[in-house]
Amino acid sequence: MDSFFNPDGVAIVGATPNPRKGGYHILNNTINGYKTGKIYPINPKYDSMLGLPCYPDIDSIPDDFELAIYFISARFLPDTIRECSRKNVKGIIIESAGFAEVGEDGRRLQNECLKLAREYNIRLWGPNCMGLLDGYRRHVFSFIRSTAWKSLMVPGNVSMIVQSGMLSSGLLMMVLERGGIGINKICSIGNKCDVHETDLLEYLINDDLTDVIGLYVESFADARRFMQLARSTHKPIVVLKGGRSPEGAQAAISHTASIAGNHAIINSAFKQAGIIQVFDINELMDFLRGFSKIKDSRNDGGTAIITFSGGGGIVTADFLNDYGLPLAHFSDETLKSIKSIFPQWMDPTNPLDLWPAIELNGVEKVYETAIDALAKDDNVDSIILHLFANWIPSSSLKTACALKDQQKKPVIAWLVGMGSAFHTFRNEVEDMGIPIFDEIGRCAGFLSAVKKHFYNIR
Amino acid sequence: MDSFFNPDGVAIVGATPNPRKGGYHILNNTINGYKTGKIYPINPKYDSMLGLPCYPDIDSIPDDFELAIYFISARFLPDTIRECSRKNVKGIIIESAGFAEVGEDGRRLQNECLKLAREYNIRLWGPNCMGLLDGYRRHVFSFIRSTAWKSLMVPGNVSMIVQSGMLSSGLLMMVLERGGIGINKICSIGNKCDVHETDLLEYLINDDLTDVIGLYVESFADARRFMQLARSTHKPIVVLKGGRSPEGAQAAISHTASIAGNHAIINSAFKQAGIIQVFDINELMDFLRGFSKIKDSRNDGGTAIITFSGGGGIVTADFLNDYGLPLAHFSDETLKSIKSIFPQWMDPTNPLDLWPAIELNGVEKVYETAIDALAKDDNVDSIILHLFANWIPSSSLKTACALKDQQKKPVIAWLVGMGSAFHTFRNEVEDMGIPIFDEIGRCAGFLSAVKKHFYNIR
Numbered sequence: 001m002d003s004f005f006n007p008d009g010v011a012i013v014g015a016t017p018n019p020r021k022g023g024y025h026i027l028n029n030t031i032n033g034y035k036t037g038k039i040y041p042i043n044p045k046y047d048s049m050l051g052l053p054c055y056p057d058i059d060s061i062p063d064d065f066e067l068a069i070y071f072i073s074a075r076f077l078p079d080t081i082r083e084c085s086r087k088n089v090k091g092i093i094i095e096s097a098g099f100a101e102v103g104e105d106g107r108r109l110q111n112e113c114l115k116l117a118r119e120y121n122i123r124l125w126g127p128n129c130m131g132l133l134d135g136y137r138r139h140v141f142s143f144i145r146s147t148a149w150k151s152l153m154v155p156g157n158v159s160m161i162v163q164s165g166m167l168s169s170g171l172l173m174m175v176l177e178r179g180g181i182g183i184n185k186i187c188s189i190g191n192k193c194d195v196h197e198t199d200l201l202e203y204l205i206n207d208d209l210t211d212v213i214g215l216y217v218e219s220f221a222d223a224r225r226f227m228q229l230a231r232s233t234h235k236p237i238v239v240l241k242g243g244r245s246p247e248g249a250q251a252a253i254s255h256t257a258s259i260a261g262n263h264a265i266i267n268s269a270f271k272q273a274g275i276i277q278v279f280d281i282n283e284l285m286d287f288l289r290g291f292s293k294i295k296d297s298r299n300d301g302g303t304a305i306i307t308f309s310g311g312g313g314i315v316t317a318d319f320l321n322d323y324g325l326p327l328a329h330f331s332d333e334t335l336k337s338i339k340s341i342f343p344q345w346m347d348p349t350n351p352l353d354l355w356p357a358i359e360l361n362g363v364e365k366v367y368e369t370a371i372d373a374l375a376k377d378d379n380v381d382s383i384i385l386h387l388f389a390n391w392i393p394s395s396s397l398k399t400a401c402a403l404k405d406q407q408k409k410p411v412i413a414w415l416v417g418m419g420s421a422f423h424t425f426r427n428e429v430e431d432m433g434i435p436i437f438d439e440i441g442r443c444a445g446f447l448s449a450v451k452k453h454f455y456n457i458r
Numbered sequence: 459m460d461s462f463f464n465p466d467g468v469a470i471v472g473a474t475p476n477p478r479k480g481g482y483h484i485l486n487n488t489i490n491g492y493k494t495g496k497i498y499p500i501n502p503k504y505d506s507m508l509g510l511p512c513y514p515d516i517d518s519i520p521d522d523f524e525l526a527i528y529f530i531s532a533r534f535l536p537d538t539i540r541e542c543s544r545k546n547v548k549g550i551i552i553e554s555a556g557f558a559e560v561g562e563d564g565r566r567l568q569n570e571c572l573k574l575a576r577e578y579n580i581r582l583w584g585p586n587c588m589g590l591l592d593g594y595r596r597h598v599f600s601f602i603r604s605t606a607w608k609s610l611m612v613p614g615n616v617s618m619i620v621q622s623g624m625l626s627s628g629l630l631m632m633v634l635e636r637g638g639i640g641i642n643k644i645c646s647i648g649n650k651c652d653v654h655e656t657d658l659l660e661y662l663i664n665d666d667l668t669d670v671i672g673l674y675v676e677s678f679a680d681a682r683r684f685m686q687l688a689r690s691t692h693k694p695i696v697v698l699k700g701g702r703s704p705e706g707a708q709a710a711i712s713h714t715a716s717i718a719g720n721h722a723i724i725n726s727a728f729k730q731a732g733i734i735q736v737f738d739i740n741e742l743m744d745f746l747r748g749f750s751k752i753k754d755s756r757n758d759g760g761t762a763i764i765t766f767s768g769g770g771g772i773v774t775a776d777f778l779n780d781y782g783l784p785l786a787h788f789s790d791e792t793l794k795s796i797k798s799i800f801p802q803w804m805d806p807t808n809p810l811d812l813w814p815a816i817e818l819n820g821v822e823k824v825y826e827t828a829i830d831a832l833a834k835d836d837n838v839d840s841i842i843l844h845l846f847a848n849w850i851p852s853s854s855l856k857t858a859c860a861l862k863d864q865q866k867k868p869v870i871a872w873l874v875g876m877g878s879a880f881h882t883f884r885n886e887v888e889d890m891g892i893p894i895f896d897e898i899g900r901c902a903g904f905l906s907a908v909k910k911h912f913y914n915i916r
């Protein structure tokens with residue numbers, strides 16, 4: 001599998017200097033990131049391309065090499081596999097479409113290629129996929145039509161296996177632009193005729209640089225082994241399963257030739273395997289960002305809600321109740337120290353509405369005093385924090401950050417704010433390890449997943 | 459009630475030139491927007507304030523006036539009511555806290571004031587609230603600490619009644635900054651000792667400038683009349699009810715002295731009255747934005763999903779199934795005209811994945827052809843559209859817009875994209891009357907609400 005992520009030599013079958021075509025972008029992205037081996041563009045119409053010598057076919061390449069990226073018509077793949085075998089190629093990423101997803105003829109071709117590849121001991125990745133991105137190595141073996149990844153793809157601890165091109169291209173870039181998430185390996189697997197999500201799950205579980213694994217899949221190639229692997233690891237595995245409904249399952253057949261399976265059975269297998277299930281695309285991204293920051297959690301008390309809005313606190317309490325998460329009963333000591341910043345007429349309760357105290361004592365003192373008291377309170381095992389970007393200095397949240405790691409109390413924030421202050425503040429707070437979500441319900445849902453996950457693995 | 463929204467003369471009890479205090483902001487906001495009558499700052503320490511003569515007390519004001527805004531200590535309110543009666547004041551907006559929400563003493567004071575006001579035929583608004591904003595008249599009778607409303611508050615057809623200050627200040631400004639929603643009247647009602655959500659609902663139902671009504675409430679002052687009013691109108695009424703859970707209900711008592719009531723009963727009353735229930739704060743704002751654009755809907759076919767991502771289409775189909783919304787079966791004519799832009803190997807299905815066609819024929823032609831075909835298809839009663847801001851010109855969506863109004867087919871979009879193009883495109887598309895949401899699940903949830911609402915009122 002290493003030959004896909006870190007190959008010694010890459011040939012690009014279907015490279016072109018025409019920037020309107022995918023073959024150009026594969027070559028350009030590879031040149032921009034891949035520095036540890038040679039790159040061989042292949043196209044009979046050109047002698048050179050983007051400053052590299054171009055070859056008419058694989059046989060003309062003077063060296064052996066490990067990886068080929070294939071982006072020409074499906075029907076030439078069998079020949080390419082044969083040529084690759086003569087160069088001791090270990091893997092081919094097939095990004096072209098026109099295989100099993102187009103019907104019987106395509107399926108026959110795909111099976112034929114697979115048989116051939118197995119004879120020559122070549123692994124196939126795809127077909128009908130976007131290839132892979134590697135945040136640390138800067139390898140982008142994909143026709144993604146933007147070099148935005150050069151600045152946006154911050155290396156990090158999140159890896160993904162996706163059975164949809166969009167999740168490894170446009171949407172991924174949008175998520176990276178938002179920030180707060182570092183990328184390790186993104187694997188777009190398409191029809192997954194050979195390398196599939198279960199192979200890659202095993203690879204990522206054993207990958208020291210990956211802490212959190214996210215998947216969008218439409219079917220499972222080896223469901224039993226997938227669930228076993230999931231059970232065997234402490235790494236959070238967040239799965240969005242497409243094709244839960246009859247209509248969605250039908251669509252999965254023409255998308256990636258996937259048989260979606262019975263969702264009720266999958267549901268219960270997920271639960272037994274400790275897999276964290278999500279249902280929406282941004283929810284998947286939110287949970288991955290969240291788990292990249294929250295490394296541990298207690299589950300021996302209740303949640304404290306800190307808010308500047310009575311209404312926001314109440315809505316949060318309602319959602320926590322929906323998820324069966326208890327509110328913390330503050331200790332006498334906590335109540336006493338918070339009372340010191342509250343107006344005479346108001347007693348601290350949970351949700352802790354700080355607004356009247358802020359009017360009296362200012363936002364910094366009040367937030368710091370409240371967070372500090374809750375940090376020390378053994379009845380509090382987690383905090384949902386409401387923040388207002390335009391008036392709370394992020395430095396006031398130092399205690400909250402310390403909480404998370406030293407005391408294993410997850411801190412999750414909901415943020416209101418305007419203008420560039422909103423974005424700056426969000427970045428600062430997420431850099432401190434406090435994930436921020438746009439919806440209160442998402443904060444509660446994520447906290448529920450966090451508590452379940454760290455409770456399950458104990 | 460008109461005296462609150464459009465008073466002849468406003469006195470501000472507790473006005474101050476100190477910009478760190480709420481009394482300054484009430485005065486400043488009033489000066490900035492209220493041009494149809496005189497403004498009387500009241501504060502015994504000053505002779506003039508922000509260019510206006512300042513009065514030591516209400517009795518010193520030479521004229522009668524209709525509205526007083528009260529922002530000094532709770533205990534002076536009875537005297538103020540008496541003074542107001544001598545100036546023929548019709549309403550007092552009480553923005554100070556320290557009434558029923560602080561316990562028995564406060565409740566007694568609140569009741570005493572209410573009794574007094576009724577004797578003098580003065581309506582009380584609040585206490586413990588943020589007052590009101592009027593997008594058309596530019597009246598901001600609120601201590602909201604930002605003049606951002608001057609540019610952000612675009613007049614429109616959405617009105618809100620909120621029992622939480624945040625929803626009429628920081629969060630509201632954030633929502634307005636995002637754009638796509640025009641504001642008519644925002645009413646922050648706090649402890650609502652006299653003017654309550656049911657009074658205001660009636661007022662807004664009869665208000666020609668209001669098409670959509672949103673509420674955040676923690677209790678109902680006159681639930682029976684509220685439900686009757688909701689049933690009587692065709693205007694969509696979207697309600698977020700705080701205090702659904704025992705913990706949330708407890709918190710509502712100290713927030714606005716509200717008794718939240720039994721949620722199961724409220725739930726079923728909402729259904730019978732055709733009220734659209736939401737659970738999260740941004741969900742409330744999303745639904746209001748959506749209903750401000752979607753004025754009618756059919757419910758005699760199925761939904762078409764148009765996407766550039768197989769995975770996104772499948773997730774959408776799964777969510778539509780969750781909400782019990784059928785997918786449209788495309789007519790033969792539709793299939794034929796879409797087939798003309800599709801590659802040979804691919805047959806059009808629903809969800810309609812346009813990606814392979816886009817690679818062949820370019821994004822504009824493909825989107826336009828597909829939308830045009832679905833516009834004419836009687837089997838299609840609604841469309842969920844996936845858009846990518848960075849490559850679809852918004853002009854390609856003209857047919858989609860015409861659909862919405864002429865054919866009563868709601869079109870709802872999910873948008874992926876980056877940079878300033880994302881924001882520009884979102885504004886352009888929403889200006890055309892197509893609401894855009896960040897989550898696929900929200901698109902489906904909103905479409906379900908739309909179909910139910912327009913079906914109910916027929």
